Amino acid sequence: MMNRQQYFSKLNQVADDLAKSYADGVAVNPDNGDNLPRRDEVISVTEKLLELLFPGFDGRRSAGNPVALMAEIHQELSGQICRATRCFTQCRDCGKGCEDNCDEIAFSLLSCLSSLREIIKADVAAAYAGDPAATGFEEIVLSYPGIKATSIQRLAHVLYCAKVPFLPRMMTEYAHSMTGIDIHPGAKLGKGIFIDHGTGVVIGETAQLGDNVRIYQGVTLGAANFPKDACGMLIKGRKRHPTIGNNVTIYSGASVLGDVTIGDDSVIGGNVWLTESLPAGTKITARPPENHLKFAEDR
Numbered sequence: 001m002m003n004r005q006q007y008f009s010k011l012n013q014v015a016d017d018l019a020k021s022y023a024d025g026v027a028v029n030p031d032n033g034d035n036l037p038r039r040d041e042v043i044s045v046t047e048k049l050l051e052l053l054f055p056g057f058d059g060r061r062s063a064g065n066p067v068a069l070m071a072e073i074h075q076e077l078s079g080q081i082c083r084a085t086r087c088f089t090q091c092r093d094c095g096k097g098c099e100d101n102c103d104e105i106a107f108s109l110l111s112c113l114s115s116l117r118e119i120i121k122a123d124v125a126a127a128y129a130g131d132p133a134a135t136g137f138e139e140i141v142l143s144y145p146g147i148k149a150t151s152i153q154r155l156a157h158v159l160y161c162a163k164v165p166f167l168p169r170m171m172t173e174y175a176h177s178m179t180g181i182d183i184h185p186g187a188k189l190g191k192g193i194f195i196d197h198g199t200g201v202v203i204g205e206t207a208q209l210g211d212n213v214r215i216y217q218g219v220t221l222g223a224a225n226f227p228k229d230a231c232g233m234l235i236k237g238r239k240r241h242p243t244i245g246n247n248v249t250i251y252s253g254a255s256v257l258g259d260v261t262i263g264d265d266s267v268i269g270g271n272v273w274l275t276e277s278l279p280a281g282t283k284i285t286a287r288p289p290e291n292h293l294k295f296a297e298d299r
Helices: 004-022 039-053 067-089 095-130 137-143 145-161 167-179
Strands: 220-222 255-257
Touching: 039 067, 039 095, 039 145, 039 167, 067 095, 067 167, 095 137, 095 145, 137 145, 145 167
Parallel strands: 220 255
Antiparallel strands: none
């Protein structure tokens, strides 16, 4: 057993070693870290936004006058946008102009809620129409992971388009952690999107989905490759994920990779690996695996 003096001597040495790692200039310990957005507060704001999209479904607030909740969200969201902006730009005090811009972005998201609700209503209707096990819209809103994932992504996409750093990805990764569905905030989703079951679904940043797209578990809409510049660094900002047309169904385990286009009314079967475009109305399936049976009398 160490005595008190030995304990604090060793503890001070460990603290000194840790402090040296903070000073190595690596981004896991940013100099401006005091301005990082707060994860718990971003999650809290996200859940409050969901209350406005689905009033009464969390058992706390009903569809009455939402002004007080909207004011609360506006203040909290604006503050987190300011923190993220200051950290990203390495500016500790951006002044009133920065704060006014953050206020405007937060208010613009609130202004989008009514139109987002109309789109999400189409998502819920698509889930009900596409799932014979669904008993009603209430069950879908309360329990279907695809609705939660796409609703949060639609909120995050508004902030992504406003070039807000950090927050959009934090929101969609929160949804990912709860649902197993990973949709980048940059992805463009049409209306009537139905992600059935959903576990393991991945939709990349530059993916575009048309209206009434149905996706099952384990589907990847990803990049086929990652081009690099002359210095060997990944080239960012290019379209590298699929464009999916209207009324397309993609069954479980399928991977559609690269900047390809899947035409309207197409069907992509389970476990298909696809790296080329398809014209409208195409149905593509993978050859089923062979099953080898061994019976007791053959052993």
